[in-house]
Amino acid sequence: MTQTIERCATCGNEAVAIAMHVDGTDLVMRSCDNCDTRTWSLGGAPIELGNALEQVGLHAGRRR
Ligand SMILES: [Zn+2]
Numbered sequence: 001m002t003q004t005i006e007r008c009a010t011c012g013n014e015a016v017a018i019a020m021h022v023d024g025t026d027l028v029m030r031s032c033d034n035c036d037t038r039t040w041s042l043g044g045a046p047i048e049l050g051n052a053l054e055q056v057g058l059h060a061g062r063r064r
Helices: 049-056
Strands: 002-007 014-022 025-031 038-042 045-047
Antiparallel strands (some): 025 038, 038 045
């Protein structure tokens, strides 16, 4: 699991991107604390959160 800082596409603030390998594919979660935007991508393509959770097989649990 790799954590990097990226720029939020919505508000331009710093957002945390967490990348993990799922079945040999990169699953990336981007989470912005500023505007509360959370996006997922699988193999570079945006996917819906529900699909992401199926891929990972875990709950994303809210922080705070
Ligand atoms: Zn943002």
